[in-house]
Amino acid sequence: MPLTHTRDLFAKALKGKYALGAFNVNNMELLQAIIEACEEEKAPVMLQISRGARDYAHPVYLKGLIDSAVKLSTIPIAVHLDHGDTFELCKQCIDEGFTSVMIDASHEPFDKNVEITRKVVEYAHKHNCVVESELGHLVGAQFDDGEEGGNYSVGGHYTHPEEAVKFVKDSGCDSLAVAIGNSHGAYKFKGEQHLDLQRLKDIKKALMDAGLGDYPLVLHGASSVPKDLIQKINANGGAMGEDTAGVPESDIEVARRTGCTKVNIDTDLRLAMTAAIREVLFTKPKEFDPRKYLGPARKGVKELVRHKLRNVLCCSGHAFD
Numbered sequence: 001m002p003l004t005h006t007r008d009l010f011a012k013a014l015k016g017k018y019a020l021g022a023f024n025v026n027n028m029e030l031l032q033a034i035i036e037a038c039e040e041e042k043a044p045v046m047l048q049i050s051r052g053a054r055d056y057a058h059p060v061y062l063k064g065l066i067d068s069a070v071k072l073s074t075i076p077i078a079v080h081l082d083h084g085d086t087f088e089l090c091k092q093c094i095d096e097g098f099t100s101v102m103i104d105a106s107h108e109p110f111d112k113n114v115e116i117t118r119k120v121v122e123y124a125h126k127h128n129c130v131v132e133s134e135l136g137h138l139v140g141a142q143f144d145d146g147e148e149g150g151n152y153s154v155g156g157h158y159t160h161p162e163e164a165v166k167f168v169k170d171s172g173c174d175s176l177a178v179a180i181g182n183s184h185g186a187y188k189f190k191g192e193q194h195l196d197l198q199r200l201k202d203i204k205k206a207l208m209d210a211g212l213g214d215y216p217l218v219l220h221g222a223s224s225v226p227k228d229l230i231q232k233i234n235a236n237g238g239a240m241g242e243d244t245a246g247v248p249e250s251d252i253e254v255a256r257r258t259g260c261t262k263v264n265i266d267t268d269l270r271l272a273m274t275a276a277i278r279e280v281l282f283t284k285p286k287e288f289d290p291r292k293y294l295g296p297a298r299k300g301v302k303e304l305v306r307h308k309l310r311n312v313l314c315c316s317g318h319a320f321d
Helices: 006-016 028-041 051-057 059-072 087-096 110-126 161-171 197-212 227-235 249-258 267-283 290-312
Strands: 020-024 045-050 077-084 100-103 130-135 175-178 217-219 260-265
Touching: 006 020, 006 077, 006 260, 020 028, 020 077, 020 290, 028 045, 028 059, 028 267, 028 290, 045 051, 045 059, 051 059, 059 077, 077 087, 087 100, 087 110, 100 110, 110 130, 110 161, 130 161, 161 175, 161 197, 197 217, 197 249, 217 249, 227 267, 249 260, 249 290, 260 267, 267 290
Parallel strands: 020 045, 020 260, 045 077, 077 100, 100 130, 130 175, 175 217, 217 260
Antiparallel strands: none
């Protein structure tokens, strides 16, 4: 099956109240694990390539791996640039055949973010590619409690509903990554904190009320950082500490039902891979064959992806909707 564009995937996911898994790819074993799990679960998938992955594995190698996955599988696969930080990088990926790109200028002032995003949108749409952008800062749930009286702060770290409407209208982006307390990495929260799900509902309602329809929202930093993987890493020579914390899967389920159509998962893949590799090397210190520890690592990632597809994203069985 040829590469798929996300317009149709998003529309189907919104209608079916499930989310697309957007999994980051850095090497062959990760790609194999993701595709095998999605193929067996009959789930559509977005493969995400970051700038770091391109620097690590080289775009030509990554393209060859993805071409092989597309050739060997039957499920819909979209290829997405994750956190593209310049127009030039987005253009390069569009020219390489990516079906989706993200331009992340969220660190810029609002008007500059709009300007950069609109430039990418204009080029991408001419080349049958869709664009994700980001508004707000992914800094964790300890920030941006709002203003006096319970209003959402304008210019704060979190995405403001009214600003989201203006941003989408002015930039023309096809989907929007929102900041509602989510953050990257394995140390997202302190204590028993959660996503600001009411803010997410308000953003969705504001977009709907503005005539933008059931607009697709994206949840970055959505790894749940499973405690069993942290314990396994630490039991086999790791030192990740006890303060690791991710997004509760129950929060992701609410976000999915609210309209987060794309959910990014990267850290959990790394944890699953690292836990399996550490276990082999710690329990079998004489082992030196990469296949003996990368094989279990691939299996661990596959099991994690399968769990996400079935129990969190609820996209199993929707590949051929």
